Amino acid sequence: MRECVLFYFLALCSAKPFILPPKYMAMTDLILNDMEDDNDDDDEKDDDDNNSLFPFKRNTPIRPTPPPFDIFPTCPFGCQCYLRVVQCSDLGLTAIPNKIPYDTRLLDLQNNKIKEVKEKDLQGLSSLYALFLNNNKVHKVHPKAFQSMKKLRRLYFSHNQLTEIPSNLPTSLAELRIHDNKVKKVQKGAFKGMESLHVLEMSANPLENDGIEPGAFDGLTVYHVRIAEAKLTSIPKGLPSSIYELHLDHNKISAVELEDLLRYQELKRLGLGHNKIKEVENGSLSNIPNIREIHLENNKLKKVPPGLQDLKYLQVIFLHSNNIAKVEVNDFCSTTPKLKKSLYSGISLFGNPVKYWEVQPATFRCTLGRNSIHLGNFRK
Structure with a gap:
């Protein structure tokens, strides 16, 4: 019996102390221990060879002061923050939240209140x-709300209750969308200094021609302008001359006059569908010699617009759902074969009272093929 007790006593004296495994240690202690280990290793090296994540000088305390930045940055309550993107959509917010990280690059606040x-x-x-x-x-934007914005490129205000273009918008904007608001007036200088603005979307606003003040677009180099679903009765004449695409669909435009397109000679695509256009004045299309695509569907035209045959780069012309009763042999193609640089890829004439069996085959001699022509039957 004495031998068993002596053996047990010797085993107890030689046992090592019990240590908790790492998974039971606090995360903070683990980080501090790692930093202490790095610091101990640095004591054996020169200061120039210090490669630790948070380097400290020699003889520092065991628990050094934390780094001068927030390891865990704040995020607005209910939002999701990741890689400088703050997503706060569909949260029922009534105001822009606080504590947005200062380095945010994209802020999503859509579908709120x-x-x-x-x-x-x-x-x-x-x-x-x-x-x-x-x-x-x-419905209200403070004049100094964007005062600190020097790099803002895309600003989306669509589907709100704005009655005018917000003042003092960032001059760095490349894309501005104010679709479906209550804008009735575009005041002079509304886009002052926005030399980089390339896309301007103002559709679905109760905007009339008189609501665009002279000089409202001075200094702009916009390539894409869309003012569809408004109350325009004619093509605005004061838009930037640099426009490549102009979309004025679903308005009340009744005619295309000679001077309407004189300013937009760089135009590549023109959208005038779903208006009340009865006539395209002869010579008006010659002002847009670089045009590639024209939409005149769902209007009240009685004939093919004159001047199409002189547009050597025109590829798509939509004329369906009009009142065109006759198509001449030279309405689309020039009598000079070398004048046409680009063949038609789409000509639509369906929904017109034209007798398609009377149209001569030579009428479409400058198309890519029969699949490029859409005639169809006319039914009342």
């Missing part, structure tokens, strides 16, 4: 590249 953009809502977000405020109830 935000009514106003206040002066300090976006303060400090100097790195912001895109701001989405679609589908809110914004």
